[in-house]
Amino acid sequence: MAKTIDLSVDLGFIQLKNPIIPASGTFGYGEEFQAFFPLDILGAFVLKGIYKNPRKGNPPPRIHETAAGLLNSIGLAGPGAEELKKIIKRTASITNTPIIVNVCGESDEEYLEVAKIFDVMEEVSILELNISCPNVKAGGKCPAQDRDHTFRLVKQIKENTQKPLMVKLSPNTHDVPAVALAAQEAGADCISLVNTFLGVAVDLKKRAPVFKNVFAGLSGPAIKPLALKLVWEVAKTVSIPVIGMGGITSGKDVLEFVLVGASAVQTGTINMAEPCASVRIIKELEETMEALSITNLSEIKGRLKL
Amino acid sequence: MAKTIDLSVDLGFIQLKNPIIPASGTFGYGEEFQAFFPLDILGAFVLKGIYKNPRKGNPPPRIHETAAGLLNSIGLAGPGAEELKKIIKRTASITNTPIIVNVCGESDEEYLEVAKIFDVMEEVSILELNISCPNVKAGGKCPAQDRDHTFRLVKQIKENTQKPLMVKLSPNTHDVPAVALAAQEAGADCISLVNTFLGVAVDLKKRAPVFKNVFAGLSGPAIKPLALKLVWEVAKTVSIPVIGMGGITSGKDVLEFVLVGASAVQTGTINMAEPCASVRIIKELEETMEALSITNLSEIKGRLKL
Amino acid sequence: MKDETCIVIENRHISKKYYMLKIKAPYLAENAKPGNFVMLKASSGLDPLLKRPFGVFNTNYPFTWVYYEVVGKGTAAIANLRADDPVQVLGPLGNRFPAFTGKNILLVAGGRGIAPIHYAICDYAPANNVFLIYGARSAGDLNLVEELKGLGLKKMFLYTDDGSAYQKGFVTTDIRRIIADHHIEVTVSCGPDAMFESLAHEIGGIGTENWVSLEALMGCGFGICYSCAVKTTADEYKKVCSDGPVFKMEEIAWQKQ
Amino acid sequence: MKDETCIVIENRHISKKYYMLKIKAPYLAENAKPGNFVMLKASSGLDPLLKRPFGVFNTNYPFTWVYYEVVGKGTAAIANLRADDPVQVLGPLGNRFPAFTGKNILLVAGGRGIAPIHYAICDYAPANNVFLIYGARSAGDLNLVEELKGLGLKKMFLYTDDGSAYQKGFVTTDIRRIIADHHIEVTVSCGPDAMFESLAHEIGGIGTENWVSLEALMGCGFGICYSCAVKTTADEYKKVCSDGPVFKMEEIAWQKQ
């Protein structure tokens, strides 16, 4: 590959060696992937979403494959914040790649508590606020569905933490750009989107929903056109960096998200289907950039010709 | 096939011999399919959307395939209402299957005008109001995006027409069940959904959107889980019959939509990929019903076990 | 036209990304006319979702041949087909090349555009004086030359853009001279849009009767979806699948013209 | 564990919807232990999207065998593979059956559950007294009996639910008697959930050391997605892919129990 191609990305508050960031919930705690490739090759990676206390997660089935897509209702199973701290120390000892913690909460208080715990860990580079968690006090609604709730929550977190804050938006709301703007106004350092789309699957034999919670989140290639639309709309609206995701499986997909305005991308479901996907996607990205005479992503970021 | 299986569907205002209704824009004007199978086998069929005057449609490209999905931006090309009347007379002469006209308009006035034209044709059984058409006076917004606009429009049409009115909802709005309810309150006889989801595709070589209008509508199997969710929510909300669609390609898919509450279904993109799809789907539906000991769809309609 | 599952007899790699597919499709073989096309899909899966259009290269009851280039996921899936595999076939579709007798006809093919042109040669050669201009990017894209030699062409002019085989040049390079030298009355061409644009520029107004066979993105192939629009000089859209794919050259609004 | 593209050597139809896949996968063949599984995907396409889990039936460097039943789109795509086709292989995955020497071991297989049990027999037979109970719905589901005969089993008990071959009955029908008669110390089983539920009921508390190899819907196969949860008697969830697929029977919260 020609030396002239520079994959690095400058988000302002951090410099990444490339724009490939495995997404929360699809990359475990990072260390599991060390068996497949050195974590050092990544731009950064996001850990599975974490609440304060250990969580069992939902009863099975937790996934259901649809046409070119995946519905999941894992229920954010996880070991809790204290245990995650240990895991992060272990992971950080094997790589210098920036680690992003996906902060969850059933209430604004819990979000804040979790954020504070990881804010003081030097091994953590960025906090990603997963505002798609059902909020017990708001009747199961998640902050991402409401502009004002998002503003309040982000502001509170920013006032009490030091680390760069990435706010991860849900597509399941009326006006995604408005929520993005609220996050920016409240001090978010960057935006990531999309989380999964709400969908339903039916088990014909049981005449019941496949999932106990009825709804589950749709991810994977099926959603790519919908995700590209939302990333484009948000990138046009905010001035902070946008991290795009939704159905990315190839180097070309990465460039499409960059063209609509993403500074970097997250790769989700493909990491489950193909653990070495990151290696392939970085290689394809470099090759495709060379073929299209793009030497640096900033040349094309948001430069969709209308 | 056992005689005991009864595919017929009673919508209250009309009885259909089975629940399979090819959807607007994916079945031409019906007559083109007579080369593949007798139109008589269908429950009903919907003609391509029609405005008052002939329309050229959008510049190419008009379609773009995505993972298990199709983006389209045809631009509702068509011959105009007068020409369609002739086509309908021709089509009605070859089949007794109920013909549904998909009524479009750039303004409320045009919707009404078009509706009135077909309201007086005895060859037409149902008017389907396509409230997803961009409205010139509303700054390009479509009635389906707004509950009040939907109510006003549906009421006006109902007050001035005699035929059963099916109102076709868009998924690209905040609160789809609320729009459905507005349509019901305004007098709609039944609801159909979903129309296509807005998405974007990028042409990497041109560094431009694939479509001149940037946005296009996503259909096909990719959207099925999202469509099932919306049909379920709407069927729970309204008391009039609901016609479900979105990514149906098999007899099993049909039963899934019926379980979440659809009285009948429309089949879209699959008719383009496989012109004989209706024949296959009706056969599969019958076989699957037999295998699952369902003798009549009303036994399972909306009976999802929660 | 029929929508059928047919059987692959052979799927032969020709060169680079070019393949020749032979299918057993009796109805198609019996009814396909030169200029007609078929829609093919490798499996009944959902990705790719739609069938893809291909010109009929040749027929010999009960067989039909399709010459194709792998460009994306639909053609890649077709390239994976092997003998005895099922393949979804819709056809024959579209209009045909007009019939001629006793004419001096120049056929022009660019790259994979040789597919329908091959069938046209088979049709025209017995009762007309048929000439062929055939060009492609480079040597590996200019295939089937030996097969073409056996079809009774009066003369064949071969070009590659990069000069890696035969003459260096484009199908348009010597076309005016060839038309003049051989008293050409009719041209029939198939190739990429850029070729048509140059062709229209070169021979649009010189008195020959010019026919073209177009490509377009197709959703259905039989006229119901309006995907395959092409702008005409009357500033309307026509459907390549059912109004075409064969049009009079002057009917089409070429962008470069 | 490795994520590799391997080559299909043979994909043999056995009966009904059952197939035997032989792949050339040196790393896997060298490292797979009895009880381990692999994730397979027929192509690099996007539908189906995820790999599917299969027990290792046998290995013989550089080859690995997988015995599978077509139940949905992933296995249907695998059934379409032919010799020389590429196949995506992730493995070996999961824990292994425990090692034993000098024990009286009863292996229990239901339907396609014979796959990992076959590999266990190969492992245990040389140094233990191994008995097998193998049951399936009907004759065409009870395959590979001839192969099993050559593995050095002390005795084999075969059942079909409908009595269409061998004994009519379930794997549980005579199990208590068999355990008593042959002084069984260890059982190792693999089959559908309903079989495990009955098994747990029959032999849960009778003093044998009981191991099970579970199936679950799997997203990744290597512990990162939490898809493959199974409820334990401690009212926790364990991951079938990385905590299992082999568990002590009493660790699992069987629904019928």
Ligand SMILES: Cc1cc2nc3c(=O)[nH]c(=O)nc-3n(C[C@H](O)[C@H](O)[C@H](O)COP(=O)(O)OP(=O)(O)OC[C@H]3O[C@@H](n4cnc5c(N)ncnc54)[C@H](O)[C@@H]3O)c2cc1C
């Ligand atoms: C009437 C007709 C006859 C044809 N005959 C032949 C033939 O004989 N042999 C042959 O090899 N090909 C032929 N083609 C072209 C062939 O249909 C396309 O190459 C094929 O559909 C590409 O499918 P894909 O899934 O591999 O590519 P995709 O993944 O769908 O597309 C790959 C890229 O090619 C572009 N593209 C695809 N099709 C077209 C098109 N028709 N026009 C412009 N851009 C396109 C896409 O936009 C995309 O950028 C014909 C097309 C038409 C309309």
Ligand SMILES: Cc1cc2nc3c(=O)[nH]c(=O)nc-3n(C[C@H](O)[C@H](O)[C@H](O)COP(=O)(O)OP(=O)(O)OC[C@H]3O[C@@H](n4cnc5c(N)ncnc54)[C@H](O)[C@@H]3O)c2cc1C
């Ligand atoms: C560790 C392990 C080892 C396995 N070993 C073998 C083996 O050796 N041979 C073999 O034939 N199969 C084996 N299986 C089962 C096999 O993985 C599934 O049959 C396969 O994944 C189905 O994929 P599909 O795409 O064909 O079906 P899908 O289209 O995904 O599903 C078809 C239907 O089966 C159900 N289903 C699929 N997988 C499971 C499951 N694991 N548990 C419960 N329901 C399910 C689905 O919900 C759906 O109703 C094993 C599974 C596991 C977890």
Ligand SMILES: Cc1cc2nc3c(=O)[nH]c(=O)nc-3n(C[C@H](O)[C@H](O)[C@H](O)COP(=O)(O)O)c2cc1C
């Ligand atoms: C199994 C699974 C688990 C996920 N868990 C989380 C999570 O813990 N936190 C979060 O913010 N997003 C989670 N997501 C969403 C992904 O991070 C990502 O936003 C989504 O899958 C869309 O990207 P994709 O289409 O590339 O998969 C999860 C997705 C999947 C498939």
Ligand SMILES: Cc1cc2nc3c(=O)[nH]c(=O)nc-3n(C[C@H](O)[C@H](O)[C@H](O)COP(=O)(O)O)c2cc1C
């Ligand atoms: C090419 C195309 C044209 C369409 N034209 C119309 C139309 O004229 N009027 C309308 O109400 N819906 C139109 N639709 C939407 C379909 O009727 C249907 O709502 C949608 O495709 C979802 O169903 P599917 O996933 O089964 O295709 C069109 C869809 C496609 C793919």
Ligand code: FES
């Ligand atoms: S491809 Fe559908 S109308 Fe031409």
Ligand code: FES
């Ligand atoms: S399948 Fe992903 S954790 Fe087990």
